[in-house]
């Protein structure tokens with residue numbers, strides 16, 4: 001089925017309005033290919049017909065399905081490992097030191113745009129290893145959010161095929177995963193207990209969290225956002241970062257330094273000032 005200029009424009013501005021993703025001309029064939037299946041299975045005669053169906057669907061489900069098709073969910077365990085090294089060598093020792101001085105016991109990390117769960121489960125493994133025996137006395141938790149229901153379902157199920165496990169060190173695999181008869185691996189309950197999955201659109205005006213986070217991972221989410229959307233999101237993330245806390249973004253992303261909200265620490269690592 002042909003995706004006309006007008007149809008591409010209608011669909012891309014809808015996607016942009018809803019989730020901030022900018023679909024440039026280069027993404028046109030990707031959009032056509034991904035939506036082709038939806039059009040066929042839904043019996044739509046054209047992209048225009050599909051578009052009208054989405055905007056008339058008051059349940060919002062059709063719109064969510066569109067976002068699911070369009071967003072890129074690629075992720076893997078221990079992606080951009082330097083960030084986890086930074087957590088172990090800098091951020092967590094800083095938090096422990098502060099907690100020794102104040103008697104506080106809370107560690108809160110947010111994985112914003114968590115996709116199918118590999119990022120928050122990696123964080124959970126790092127936290128467990130770092131806190132070791134102390135984890136019993138430390139209230140450590142990870143909030144993991146995404147706009148897409150389908151990736152969240154996978155994340156909550158916590159079952160991954162063997163090829164996804166290649167990046168997980170063997171000792172961690174043994175401690176935090178159970179092999180299943182069909183060759184897949186299941187995340188153990190002790191890890192699942194540390195992660196709270198929730199659906200959240202980062203474009204929402206307010207996030208309404210009760211507390212602040214010491215560390216926010218928002219990696220490989222903003223790549224497709226335009227400059228204004230990125231700036232708005234950074235301002236919101238800043239509001240929910242504890243003073244002295246960190247924001248980590250993807251290595252191929254940049255933060256508008258003129259905004260002056262975060263202090264640059266090193267590529268893709270920023271500190272709230």
Ligand SMILES: C[S@@+](CC[C@H](N)C(=O)[O-])C[C@H]1O[C@@H](n2cnc3c(N)ncnc32)[C@H](O)[C@@H]1O
Nearest residue numbers: 019071072074075113115147148201202219220
């Ligand atoms: C490429 S994945 C990155 C996953 C992980 N952070 C990583 O770096 O491996 C991007 C994720 O951002 C999510 N996303 C895109 N736009 C979003 C929005 N407006 N609100 C929340 N999540 C969004 C997508 O659904 C997708 O799961």
